[in-house]
Amino acid sequence: MELVIDRWIHVLAGVTWIGLLYYFNFIQVPGLGKAKADGTAAGITKHIAPNALLWFRMAAAVTWLTGAVYLERGSFGMHAAFTLSGAAAPIGIGAWMGTIMLFNVWVLIWPNQKKVLGLVEASDEDKAKAARTAFLASRTNTMLSIPMLFFMISGTPAHTMGVFG
């Protein structure tokens, strides 16, 4: 039962994380470009983006932690998954992608977004560099989410041999 609850929270947090990732990439970034052009960007950068980023990075952390618990206590074990051993390789590939994505959120996206949004001091040149780094890290995560989700759903014991065997 504990594992089911863990997996339930993993999926809830994952939906929140990836949902906000898609919101940033498909809605906010293109919308912000238009909002800057007509002088209405402040509403987004001041009232929406900081709150969305808070939910985004916390959901990322919860998704990874509950995923790690499920990997360790589930059928494969974290060691077999992260060393891509045998039948654990598909979920291990998904776990590696999720781990890279978590790194991107906390190390590349959040610190650089703080500069872009003016939450920390930065020169205009620093802000431009930070915006590009955060953008590419966010786009990398959007790209990785596609195979990550495939391996997340196909890497469970019920499907592994049918899909990869």
Added chain:
Amino acid sequence: MNPLDSIAGTIIAGVVLTVVFYYVARALVG
């Protein structure tokens, strides 16, 4: 040009990665 600069390029790159890693996973599962 960086494919990640467009949404379409990002999605296509993700699908290509999925196919590549599918065959990697198949080889690892044996």
